[in-house]
Amino acid sequence: MISLKAHANNIALPHMIFSLPFAFIAAILASNGSPDLWTLFLIAVAVSSARAAALAIDNLADLKYDRKQPRLSYRAMVKGEISRSEAIIFILICLIVMIITVAQMKPICLKLLPIAAIPFIIYPFTKRFTSWCHLFLGFAIAMAPAGGWVAMTGEITLPMIILCIAVALWIGAFDAVYGAQDEKFDKSQKLHSLATKYGAANALWIARLMHLICIICFLIVGYMLNLNNLYFCGVGVAALTLIYQHLIVSANDFSRVKQSYFIRNGIVSIAMLIFTWLSYVY
Numbered sequence: 001m002i003s004l005k006a007h008a009n010n011i012a013l014p015h016m017i018f019s020l021p022f023a024f025i026a027a028i029l030a031s032n033g034s035p036d037l038w039t040l041f042l043i044a045v046a047v048s049s050a051r052a053a054a055l056a057i058d059n060l061a062d063l064k065y066d067r068k069q070p071r072l073s074y075r076a077m078v079k080g081e082i083s084r085s086e087a088i089i090f091i092l093i094c095l096i097v098m099i100i101t102v103a104q105m106k107p108i109c110l111k112l113l114p115i116a117a118i119p120f121i122i123y124p125f126t127k128r129f130t131s132w133c134h135l136f137l138g139f140a141i142a143m144a145p146a147g148g149w150v151a152m153t154g155e156i157t158l159p160m161i162i163l164c165i166a167v168a169l170w171i172g173a174f175d176a177v178y179g180a181q182d183e184k185f186d187k188s189q190k191l192h193s194l195a196t197k198y199g200a201a202n203a204l205w206i207a208r209l210m211h212l213i214c215i216i217c218f219l220i221v222g223y224m225l226n227l228n229n230l231y232f233c234g235v236g237v238a239a240l241t242l243i244y245q246h247l248i249v250s251a252n253d254f255s256r257v258k259q260s261y262f263i264r265n266g267i268v269s270i271a272m273l274i275f276t277w278l279s280y281v282y
Contacts, residue, residue: 021270173208
């Protein structure tokens with residue numbers, strides 16, 4: 001019997017907080033604060049199904065490593081609650097839903113779909129050959145705001161590109177922080193990360209720089225689109241959240257880098273969504 005709870009565990013359903021809000025933010029910005037509700041619904045379904053497929057692909061690709069990592073013993077596939085064949089069927093269903101949904105959007109969306117899908121399909125394998133695998137994850141998540149923007153306007157614009165860069169750096173940086181605690185394990189398995197190449201301490205500094213550039217990009221988007229002060233308040237909340245996240249982590253102490261640390265990064269996307277919306281309301 002298929003367990004919905006197991007599949008929700010396998011795709012880390014709460015982590016939707018990283019992609020979906022920025023897809024909505026892009027839609028709001030692209031439509032000058034007046035997004036079409038039907039298109040928003042399509043964006044939500046497309047992003048959710050794409051992300052579910054991506055996480056399932058990632059867990060399937062990494063299963064042999066996850067089984068050796070005690071920290072990941074809670075995962076559904078590691079516990080045997082989902083078989084490989086069930087995971088593949090789930091992935092195919094998600095991809096079909098994604099394609100059908102995108103086909104209901106502007107024609108350019110379907111044409112660009114293969115490009116948008118490439119990052120999340122290849123990301124799970126990048127840790128086999130590049131220390132910058134975190135940025136591949138970032139760009140995979142950045143396809144959510146790209147999709148939201150293009151779904152609304154049918155166009156690729158400079159503000160959209162800068163917003164996507166910001167999201168890619170935001171995700172890539174905190175993935176580098178989260179992965180730095182696995183430096184020894186990754187080296188033992190010949191996997192790559194910023195920590196395995198440069199050491200955990202330097203990986204944390206690189207992540208801080210990436211987050212700084214991320215905040216600058218958010219500010220640039222606001223100035224380019226002439227958004228009001230409420231939007232910049234959201235950027236301020238995002239910046240303070242990232243500062244706090246970095247203050248509680250060091251190369252010698254990853255004790256606070258748990259699921260709560262991971263989810264707390266969602267404050268960035270939620271704050272940006274709320275204040276972006278409010279910037280058009282008031």
